[in-house]
Amino acid sequence: xxxxxxxxxEKHICELYKMELEEEGYSVTLAHSGKDALKQVDGxxxxxxxxxxxxxxxxxIETLEKLLGKxxxxxxxxxxxxxxxxxxxxxWGADAYVVxxxxxxxxxxxxxxxxxx
Numbered sequence: 001x002x003x004x005x006x007x008x009x010e011k012h013i014c015e016l017y018k019m020e021l022e023e024e025g026y027s028v029t030l031a032h033s034g035k036d037a038l039k040q041v042d043g044x045x046x047x048x049x050x051x052x053x054x055x056x057x058x059x060x061i062e063t064l065e066k067l068l069g070k071x072x073x074x075x076x077x078x079x080x081x082x083x084x085x086x087x088x089x090x091x092w093g094a095d096a097y098v099v100x101x102x103x104x105x106x107x108x109x110x111x112x113x114x115x116x117x
Contacts, residue, residue: 003048004021004028004046004047004050004111005028005046006030006031007034008050008079009033009054010052013100033057034057034058034060035057035058046074047074048074048076048111048115049074049076051063051078054080075095075115077095077114081099
């Protein structure tokens with residue numbers, strides 16, 4: 001079973017993604033901050049990370065940089081409500097970029113694509 005770490009400060013988004021992804025057969029762990037995500041990756045690296053950008057404290061871009069410094073082999077999907085970040089070069093280290101939506105079909109498709117690699 002593939003393990004996915006969802007990092008988002010919005011708890012209702014985390015719960016929605018957890019429910020949807022578990023229905024797809026994934027094991028899902030949640031983190032509500034960049035700092036918490038880094039600790040979890042140190043403990044047991046997931047097979048894929050879904051990472052929000054807009055978070056208090058350490059934002060998703062800083063978290064992305066630190067995650068890439070730890071392990072460049074973990075695919076990371078940036079998942080944000082703001083599409084303009086896609087053109088920001090600091091986000092280009094991510095493997096995919098998905099705009100947040102209650103329709104999780106695009107997110108699920110990117111997860112499947114990246115886990116097949």
